[in-house]
Amino acid sequence: MTRLDGYSALVTGGGKGIGRAVVDRFVAEGARVGVLVRSEGDAAELTAAHGDAVAPVVGDVRNWADNQAAVAEVLARFGTLDVLVPNAGVYDFSDPFESIAGEDMADRYRQLFDVNVLGYLLAVRAALDALRASKGAVVFTLSSSSFYSGGGGALYVSSKHALVGTVKQLAYELAPDDIRVNAVAPGGTRTGLGGLPGDNRALDAVSGFEEMVARNVPLGFLSEPEDHASLYVTLASREESRFVTAEIIRSDGGIEVRGKRRKAKETS
Ligand SMILES: NC(=O)c1ccc[n+]([C@@H]2O[C@H](COP(=O)([O-])OP(=O)(O)OC[C@H]3O[C@@H](n4cnc5c(N)ncnc54)[C@H](O)[C@@H]3O)[C@@H](O)[C@H]2O)c1
Numbered sequence: 001m002t003r004l005d006g007y008s009a010l011v012t013g014g015g016k017g018i019g020r021a022v023v024d025r026f027v028a029e030g031a032r033v034g035v036l037v038r039s040e041g042d043a044a045e046l047t048a049a050h051g052d053a054v055a056p057v058v059g060d061v062r063n064w065a066d067n068q069a070a071v072a073e074v075l076a077r078f079g080t081l082d083v084l085v086p087n088a089g090v091y092d093f094s095d096p097f098e099s100i101a102g103e104d105m106a107d108r109y110r111q112l113f114d115v116n117v118l119g120y121l122l123a124v125r126a127a128l129d130a131l132r133a134s135k136g137a138v139v140f141t142l143s144s145s146s147f148y149s150g151g152g153g154a155l156y157v158s159s160k161h162a163l164v165g166t167v168k169q170l171a172y173e174l175a176p177d178d179i180r181v182n183a184v185a186p187g188g189t190r191t192g193l194g195g196l197p198g199d200n201r202a203l204d205a206v207s208g209f210e211e212m213v214a215r216n217v218p219l220g221f222l223s224e225p226e227d228h229a230s231l232y233v234t235l236a237s238r239e240e241s242r243f244v245t246a247e248i249i250r251s252d253g254g255i256e257v258r259g260k261r262r263k264a265k266e267t268s
Contacts, residue, residue: 002030003233003240008078010034010070012061012123013088015042017191018141021225022085022232027053029233034074034081036061036088036123061088061119067126074130081130083236086120087141091193092153093201100155109155111196116159117166124170124181132177139235140167140183144252147185164248171246180245182235187252188213189223217253227251 009026013019015037026033027050034055037043043056055077059066074081090112100108124131124138131138145151145160152160163183171181190210193203203209213222228251234240235249250256 002028003237004083005030007031007082007236008033008074008080009083009085009236010036010074010081010123010127011085011087012036012067012070012119013038014085015039015046015056017193018186018189018225018228019085019087020046021229022087023054024049025226025229025233026083026236031083031236032078034070034077036066036070038088061086061123062114064122064126067122070123071126071130080134080136081127082134082136084123084127084131084136084138085141085232085236086123086138088115088119089141089193090115091195091203092156093195093199093203093206094151094156095153097154108196112155113159113162116156117162120163120166128174128179131174131179135178135238136180137236137238137241138170138174138179138181139232140181142167142183142185142248144185144187144250144255146183146248147250148255151188167248168246175245180235180241182241182244182246183248184228184231184235185248185250185252186228187217187223187250187255189225189228191225213253216258217255218258219253221253223251223253 009031011019011023014023014035023033032053037056046054046056055073057070057073142163143160145157146164167183195201210222214220231249
């Protein structure tokens with residue numbers, strides 16, 4: 001018996017990184033998964049890995065019609081939509097606030113918020129009727145930057161904090177429809193998370209990133225995308241979390257209790 005037998009899902013930004021790990025895990029747990037991806041290459045890789053269990057749609061989360069198309073594809077291929085995972089995101093690489101010229105602020109803000117916040121709102125709006133019909137669940141990808149400063153710049157941290165409010169408000173509004181709205185908040189994870197248009201940096205190429213994360217979390221290592229995937233399954237599953245909504249599960253190595261490193265246990 002697998003944990004998501006008979007479920008169908010949609011994951012945005014599921015071609016790479018954390019989203020891809022969620023797709024892989026959902027399929028392993030028996031689900032069929034629509035995936036909104038940015039490139040034909042990502043779509044081809046998903047199909048090569050999972051065949052008919054996935055339904056990739058190439059599109060842009062900032063675009064209403066692309067979100068609608070992804071939902072329509074899931075319904076056409078799999079009949080229902082039980083779980084939505086808004087996940088696609090971009091990063092600001094912790095650029096200092098003052099490095100953004102005043103005249104560039106509005107553009108940079110829109111570029112980042114359009115993906116990280118608007119993209120989530122559009123995905124939920126597009127999936128709403130289908131989730132109501134299935135009494136389904138939404139599982140957002142949030143971040144340790146939804147709670148703490150220092151893991152991103154002002155734009156990224158603001159966008160991820162904004163999504164905490166989105167989880168709460170949607171959980172409140174959609175509870176009467178029996179739609180649960182929860183989130184997983186990963187900490188530092190080894191992915192190629194990218195930046196705004198024209199910025200070719202990637203998180204996994206930032207020098208010292210792994211050591212920085214390892215130094216700053218009590219558990220002392222950089223996580224892999226797969227480390228978070230089971231938590232999405234728990235929040236997706238009616239059987240495992242029927243009474244859970246407006247919850248945000250942190251998967252961040254214990255950032256909240258970081259501080260002076262405790263003495264390592266003596267080994268004999
Ligand atoms: N990597 C980390 O340390 C970390 C930590 C906490 C939270 N997150 C969050 O996890 C989520 C996934 O990021 P990741 O780290 O796996 O990076 P990633 O780059 O591997 O995944 C992000 C995905 O979003 C897609 N994407 C970006 N803009 C898009 C758009 N306009 N339309 C459609 N797809 C788009 C990318 O193509 C990519 O597949 C993001 O929301 C990110 O903020 C990442």
